[in-house]
Amino acid sequence: xxxxxxxxxxxxxxxxxxxxxxxxxxxxxxxxxxxxxxxxxxxxxxxxxxxxxxxxxxxxxxxxxxxxxxxxxxxxxxxxxxxxxxxxxxxxxxxxxxxxxxxxxxxxxxxxxxxxxxxxxxxxxxxxxxxxxxxxxxxxxxxxxxxxxxxxxxxxxx
Numbered sequence: 001x002x003x004x005x006x007x008x009x010x011x012x013x014x015x016x017x018x019x020x021x022x023x024x025x026x027x028x029x030x031x032x033x034x035x036x037x038x039x040x041x042x043x044x045x046x047x048x049x050x051x052x053x054x055x056x057x058x059x060x061x062x063x064x065x066x067x068x069x070x071x072x073x074x075x076x077x078x079x080x081x082x083x084x085x086x087x088x089x090x091x092x093x094x095x096x097x098x099x100x101x102x103x104x105x106x107x108x109x110x111x112x113x114x115x116x117x118x119x120x121x122x123x124x125x126x127x128x129x130x131x132x133x134x135x136x137x138x139x140x141x142x143x144x145x146x147x148x149x150x151x152x153x154x155x156x157x158x
Contacts, residue, residue: 095101106112113119 096105111119111121
């Protein structure tokens, strides 16, 4: 036991004990610092940098891809409309090949009548008042009508 007590007071033992205590304090302070320090390590920072670079590098091509897809869809829609219009025109052409349809259109649009028929043109109620107003201008010389037109347009500006 005396050897043990003597060993306890020896300089080597005291230095070793002091070193252990110091190491314990340093270890505790390091764990506190690590707890306070952010979790962002060098690897994580590098990974974030690489991801940001990829996002920036791929943003323009992806935007171009999306805009081109939209343009392709628009062109396909226009193409389908053009196909439908071509089909309508083919149907109309086939109808005009029929003599009965052509005769019907000629009668309707040009007001033609067949021999022996009587043609009538129905005039609306506004036509009579319009024709009376035109008769007043028809009896005057042309330069008077032109001058009245200039006066009317000048009056409308004011």
